[in-house]
Amino acid sequence: MLDKGLSVIKLDKxxxxxxxxxxxxxEHLVYLKRGHLYSTEEWGEIHFLSELPGKYDTSFGVVKEDMDKLIAFSISSEPLPGVIHVHRVAVHPKHPGENIGRKLMLQLFQEWNNMPQYNTLTGIIRTDHKLSLPFVKKLGAQVADKSYMTHHFKQLGRTDMQIFDDHFKDSYGISYALIHFDK
Incomplete structure (x- = not known):
């Protein structure tokens, strides 16, 4: 699946x-390079070490074997029963164009597909992200409509966004699509 010398590992505890x-x-390098295109906040130790349901089953990393160095990661968890949500996907800026992020998402998608306890896989993608949104749509993801987003965010207790027909805006005014896969 990955180039020689790279391996996917489960990011268990x-x-x-x-x-x-x-x-x-x-996280710091990607945040410095991409800023708000990556995230409105930089994650720290507390984020990575937080105990979240499903996190250790659905988070992955890519290790460069000759250096035993992590060069990419995806962090997911179960915010609602039966739902896996992708929180973060990051690839080291020295590895652009190698499709490592795509391969991580494919790994998660395949794992999720084989986990009967999870019925839905969600993620939030900036509407102006020219690679991620077309990629997940090609995999079969649906872009949530207003009704779906309203219900989803209400379940999570989130009220800090404006919801439109096919996207939402956060408190910074950035537009995102909520995507979902359903079994």
């Missing part, structure tokens, strides 16, 4: 501890 400095460094 032990691997998150083992690669914590790599996670923090990678």
């Amino acid at each position: 032990n691997n998150i501890q083992r690669y914590l400095s790599d996670l923090l460094e990678l």
Whole structure:
């Protein structure tokens, strides 16, 4: 699946501890390079170490084997029963165009498909992201409509956004699509 010398690992509790400095460094580099195009906040140790349901079953990393260095990660959890939500996907800026982020998402998608306890996979993607949105649509993701988003965010207790027909805006005015896969 990945190029020679790279391997996908599950970011279980032990691997998150083992690669914590790599996670923090990678998060910082991607946040510095992409800023609000990546996220409105930079994650710190507390985010990576937080105990979230389903997190250790559905989070992955890519390790460059010759250096034992994490060069990409995806962090997901179960915010609602039966729902896996992708919180973060980051790829080291030294590895652009290698489709590592896509391969991580494919890994998650395949794992999720084989986990009967999860019926839905969600993620939030900036509406102006020219690669991610077309990619997940090609995999079969649906862009949530106003009704779906209203129900979803109400279940999560989130009220800090404006919901439109096919997207929402956060408190910074940034437009996002809520995407979902359903079994």
